Amino acid sequence: MHRTDEESDSQEEELLRMARTGDRSALGALLQRHEGTVYRFLLSRTQDEDKAGDLAQETFVKALRSLDSFRGDSSFRTWLLAIARNEFRAGYRQGLRRKEQSLESVVQIADDSRDPEGDAIRGSEVERVRRELAELPEKQRMSVALRLFDGLSFREVGEATGSTEGAARVNFHHGIRKLRERLENGE
Amino acid sequence: MNGHDGTHEMREACGEILDLLSVDFSRSLSLVERERTERHVAECSACAEDFRFMAMVYGTRPQPPRSFAMEALAQYEAELSRRPSGWWSGSMAAAAVLLLAMGIGLASQASDPSGDFAGWTVAVESEEGMEDWAGDDWFIAGAPYLEGVSDETLLVLLTEGYFE
Numbered sequence: 001m002h003r004t005d006e007e008s009d010s011q012e013e014e015l016l017r018m019a020r021t022g023d024r025s026a027l028g029a030l031l032q033r034h035e036g037t038v039y040r041f042l043l044s045r046t047q048d049e050d051k052a053g054d055l056a057q058e059t060f061v062k063a064l065r066s067l068d069s070f071r072g073d074s075s076f077r078t079w080l081l082a083i084a085r086n087e088f089r090a091g092y093r094q095g096l097r098r099k100e101q102s103l104e105s106v107v108q109i110a111d112d113s114r115d116p117e118g119d120a121i122r123g124s125e126v127e128r129v130r131r132e133l134a135e136l137p138e139k140q141r142m143s144v145a146l147r148l149f150d151g152l153s154f155r156e157v158g159e160a161t162g163s164t165e166g167a168a169r170v171n172f173h174h175g176i177r178k179l180r181e182r183l184e185n186g187e
Numbered sequence: 188m189n190g191h192d193g194t195h196e197m198r199e200a201c202g203e204i205l206d207l208l209s210v211d212f213s214r215s216l217s218l219v220e221r222e223r224t225e226r227h228v229a230e231c232s233a234c235a236e237d238f239r240f241m242a243m244v245y246g247t248r249p250q251p252p253r254s255f256a257m258e259a260l261a262q263y264e265a266e267l268s269r270r271p272s273g274w275w276s277g278s279m280a281a282a283a284v285l286l287l288a289m290g291i292g293l294a295s296q297a298s299d300p301s302g303d304f305a306g307w308t309v310a311v312e313s314e315e316g317m318e319d320w321a322g323d324d325w326f327i328a329g330a331p332y333l334e335g336v337s338d339e340t341l342l343v344l345l346t347e348g349y350f351e
């Protein structure tokens with residue numbers, strides 16, 4: 001397929017081989033290759049930096065514990081994202097009740113934060129893009145993030161978001177178009 | 188090959204180019220694909236605009252605030268170091284079973300059943316790695332030094348309160 005993907009794949013195979021012998025630096029390098037992708041996937045899913053960080057760490061611990069069970073049927077990245085998806089589901093179930101209880105107070109806090117200083121920060125370009133991205137429907141938001149930020153194939157995006165490859169592509173294109181409309185037309 | 192067809196062909200190509208452009212930032216394009224997109228973008232202002240927009244969005248890509256991978260690795264290594272080692276689960280486990288057997292013998296003869304046996308239990312529990320097994324359900328979890336002890340013996344130990 002892609003020349004650069006092939007190079008990257010063979011590097012990854014070598015890292016995996018060394019990681020399985022317990023080579024610490026190979027284990028670290030292998031996980032760090034996908035650290036950003038796993039974190040951004042969870043951030044896009046939870047929309048919460050702290051939760052995304054906790055779940056990312058738990059994802060990597062689970063991966064380390066079950067590295068022997070990785071058979072290479074999918075890419076290592078796809079395998080990690082599947083673990084991350086499970087971690088999110090487990091964490092979501094745990095936090096669901098608490099979240100429902102605190103929803104009113106969260107809305108209250110959001111209203112209280114409409115101060116001039118806060119508006120200045122939100123007014124910056126990066127914050128504006130992130131805010132509009134966060135406003136997209138979940139599957140569009142995640143498809144844009146996984147495709148644009150981390151270069152996942154539409155098949156991988158589909159697997160990570162629970163969609164087909166075709167739906168992932170459509171979600172990406174709709175998401176990008178909507179994001180552009182919102183950012184160019186202002187509030 | 189009239190203008191309409193040409194426009195349609197161009198739109199098809201633009202969709203494909205947009206797909207390719209969207210992974211250009213993460214360096215997933217081959218040289219051939221890169222040359223193809225560059226040629227297209229040089230002549231198609233719509234795709235050039237899309238590319239600029241996606242580059243701007245890519246620039247807002249969030250980064251992990253710290254290395255969760257390395258923190259996970261440290262956590263995992265700490266877990267491994269707390270697990271019973273091969274040395275413990277081998278010869279020491281056999282020795283512990285022997286000590287337990289001796290403890291049963293001593294306890295059954297002693298007027299106070301908590302005497303010597305309690306001492307042996309403390310010695311065993313102070314071994315490194317035992318905290319993994321010494322929770323509320325440590326007996327049920329199958330502590331390594333109980334391997335080889337018959338179910339009948341375990342039942343006697345349990346009913347007589349040696350694990351309390």
Ligand SMILES: [Zn+2]
Binds near residue numbers: 197
């Ligand atoms: Zn075009």
